[in-house]
Amino acid sequence: MFKEIYYFCHDIYQNKKLLIQFSVNDFKSRYAGSLLGIFWAFANPLVTVLTYWFVFDIGLKAPLTDGKYPFILFLLTGMVPWFYFSDVLGSATNVFREYSYLVKKVVFNIRILPTSKLLSNLIMHSFFILVALVVSVAFGIYPNWHFLQLFYYMFALMCFLTGLTWFTASIQPFFPDVNQFIAIIMQALMWGTPVLWSINQFSNPTVQFVLKLNPLFYVVQGYRDAFFGGSWFWENPTLSLYFWIVTLLLLVLGSNIFKRLKPHFSDVL
Template identity: 70%
Template sequence: MLKDLFSIFKDIFTNKKLLMQFSYNDFRSRYASSTLGIFWAFVNPVVTVLTYWFVFDVGLKSGLTDGKYPFICYLLTGIVPWFYFSDVLGSATNVFREYSYLVKKVVFNIRILPTSKLISNFYMHIFFMIIAFLVTILNGYYPTLQTLQIIYYAFCMMMFLTGLTWITAAIQPFFPDINQFIGIIMQTLMWGTPVLWSINTFPPVVQMVLKANPLFYVIQGYRNAFFSEGWFWQHPALSIYFWVWTIVLLLVGSVVFKRLKPHFSDVL
């Protein structure tokens, strides 16, 4: 397992220039065929944020958070990493079918394809993080040294997604219905992750169950970084739990990818 894992990371590092160029081209081509181009990349997330804000804060005044922060700040700092997770998982799962013409070329190293989706979606992620920073600053929450932890949590998200998408992308050519399963799971996961609500509104027993979701660590970490609420090493149990999950996904993903890769061209 370790040999397979190191082999994939070695290929990614060796082809880093090609990977960066490919991810940039992927980002550009995604909206090249539409009249308004990249404008559409901003519309859906912005409309989603405004809808949640209006419904839950203005309309229902639901009190999903503990009232410590303005709801729009709380929402943005949680939904920005969620958008990145959702976009990468959806696009990277389909990457081998999307680029089937490259999969059939012996000379092209297809190991970089899932990673290219992580990077191409990261461009938009940076933009929305800037928006989140502007909104939080306008509400009086200024960056501190602890805010730099966003770099760490972004790395956590990318590593977690790397292992997960190696599995889903490798399975998708043989089982296209995996996209439907992911869609259903994402709907459930959205409400089981602290994107719209604060974990402090639940009893301790329920909090323990909710923290079993590995995404809790990353999304709550983003929020803590935005609001400068402590350092990640102050939560050693959660950190160890998350990295155990991530390492397992990376190991399993590298093996699954290696076993299924020789058969991609037969089914695509």
């Protein structure tokens, strides 16, 4: 059952130099045709954050958080993992169609293609982590030892995305409408994940339980704990266990779907 996951890890190690080169080229080519180039990679997410901040904090003054931290900082620390998740899911889902000329090459190991999207988006992800860190310091909230667990939550998110994108990328060549389906789900998921709000706003334990079933809750809350010096990840054993069970199931499902559909990719691409 876990054989495909082992092969994947082995392929990543064997092709690590090629994978890094692929990731760098992917990031460069994404904005190569525009006049301002890489500027757009940074501008769009920053405008999104500032828009949400202005509308909900300045305009509506909506009490979406518990007021413990400035809303702009609370928003930014939630948007950092969300941007990475949405960007990777969107780009990796189309990766086999985008690199169809490689899919048809028997000698090329296409198993590593979704991972190239994870790595190429890490460049932007690292930039926004730095922005959030600067804003945090500007508000007098300095990183402590808890900040180190950011690497754990980043790794957890990458594992979750690996399983998920194996599945979505494998079925996309056969069901192109999956992109539209993902777009709709992402709109609902954005509001069902504690990016703009705090779970402490809900006093009903049942509501909190349902919201915590979303695996992204674990990651987003973990990022905030890393920035704000909250709890360590091992202090939430139930949530940690649940997240990794879901992630493992996704990895098994995604790897097996990929294995079954891979021989037919060249027929539809």
